[in-house]
Amino acid sequence: TEQSADEVNTAIADAVENGKTINLTDDKGRRIVVPAGSLGYAIIGSETKHAVGFGNL
Structure with a gap:
């Protein structure tokens, strides 16, 4: 994101x-829409691009 x-x-x-x-x-x-309850973790402010994935446990 460019944010x-x-x-x-703040959004999270x-x-x-x-x-x-x-x-x-x-x-x-x-647009990326994620139910807050599905979020495991977030890397915020990193200079390195990271792939993000979601799965069921």
Whole structure:
């Protein structure tokens, strides 16, 4: 995403606290929507590009 680390952190914290979805837009304009309850962890503010995956446990 082109959003700042603080913006992403705020979006995630709000979604987790209020049981909402995390809504982000990637650097190609695609929308990413993740139910907060499905989030295992997030790497925020890293200079290295990381792949993100979600799975069922």
